[in-house]
Amino acid sequence: MKKSIRHLAVDILDQVHRSNAFAGLLLDECLDANELSSTADGRLLTHLVYGVLRLRDHLDWILAKLSRGNWEKTDESIKNILRVGLFQLKFNDRLPAFAVVDEAVKVAKIVDAAKSGLVNAILRNYLRHGSSIEFPSLEKNPAEYIAAFHSHPLWLVKSWIKIFSLADTLALCSANNELPPLTLRVNTLKTSRNELQENLTTAGFDLKKTPFSPDGLISNNSSSPIQKTNFFQEGYLRLQDEASQLISYLLNPKSSESILDVCAGTGGKATHMAAILKNNGKILATDYDLKKIEDLKKDAIRLGITCIETRHADLTNELPELLKEQFDSILVDAPCTGLGTLRRNPEIKWHTTATDIPGFTQTQNAVLQNASLAVRKGGHLVYCTCSLLPQENENVISNFLKLNPHFSACPPPESIPEKLIDSNGYFRTFPHLHNMDGFFAARLKRK
Secondary structure (H helix, E strand, O other): OOOOHHHHHHHHHHHHHHHOOOHHHHHHHHHHHOOOOOOHHHHHHHHHHHHHHHOHHHHHHHHHHHOOOOHHHOOHHHHHHHHHHHHHHHHOOOOOHHHHHHHHHHHHHHHHHHHHHHHHHHHHHHHHHHHHOOOOOOOOOHHHHHHHHOOOOHHHHHHHHHHOOHHHHHHHHHHHOOOOOEEEEEOOOOOOHHHHHHHHHHOOOEEEEOOOOOOEEEEEEOOOOHHHOHHHHOOOEEEOOHHHHHHHHHHOOOOOOEEEEOOOOOOHHHHHHHHHOOOOOEEEEEEOOHHHHHHHHHHHHHHOOOOEEEEEOOOOOOOOHHHOOOEEEEEEEOOOOOOOOOOOOOOHHHHOOHHHHHHHHHHHHHHHHHHHOOEEEEEEEEEEEOOOOHHHOHHHHHHHHHHOOOEEEOOOOOOOOHHHEOOOOOEEEOHHHHOOOOEEEEEEEEO
């Protein structure tokens, strides 16, 4: 029997929980397998999965109050059935309440028939008493309020309040629950931003230019995935957040230089640098993940890029001798928690704990130290993360500079807007301030 959209949503949420997988990858697989990519049902499935992931603790706060048993010990699949149902009842009024409850009960009967009565009782209890459920007081318990109402782990909320302020943390957590813009980078090797904007507008896309990156476009709304268009398939664009696009300009690569991207992943920044260099530079892209290297190679072909060489390398280990002092510019896009990307990847909130941070910091320190050995005298290095925690950012830079006095922080190039540079000269972006992912970057120079 074909599964309903709500059942598919529960299945994906279960997989995210079990395997710490990214919802986007699971959604893409499910949409393609069920031929839902450009359909209203496909959009509903995406809406349900991301809606529940963004607001999970908000939903759980309510469901725990309505449940007579121990909510924490409730089976995860039953929790997800209830979360999907409650999300629709509270945040989506397109379906009558009775239909939402009925659909949740039907899914529960398939997943665990013995719990279908529980699902029915809790959702109907919400319809009767949900409006009377109170959240913690913002005035008396601000961290608890933000964690529950704006659906973020309490440890993270407390950390951000100490780092930023209560007001900024409240604004940041609220912004993290909003739909992120679909931001694309124009491949300037094949077209211009104005030309692609005009062509995509003709094709039915509503686009505006990114305010900071000269290569970006933001899609305001679309009934079909831009990845399915000929423009994407023929390499005229790549999906890439505006903050990520600006990292390449922070490195400021020159065609006369040799460039190393030591944590290249699937090549978002490496292929951007190649476009900035008009395919005339010399870029070596490395990563520890062989699959990502293969994906990078495929995307380079799609984008028409020939100046990137690839190499499998794990920079948590010592730098290969033949790479030492061989590069003028190095990009270290370090492995991190990704806590600056919660609008796009809300599941990271629930996969990451405070105890994970020291492990990331250890990796970041090792990768930065090993990568620095590849910098020639007078060369530059950019260290960046998509995290908002100082343990992964300025603390790593401070530690590195203490151990390596032959490096110093240097100002960003003029192409980077001043409003994105903090008082220490570091690059910073925030979802609630700049409508882009949260990034940190430092530009260093070898003396």
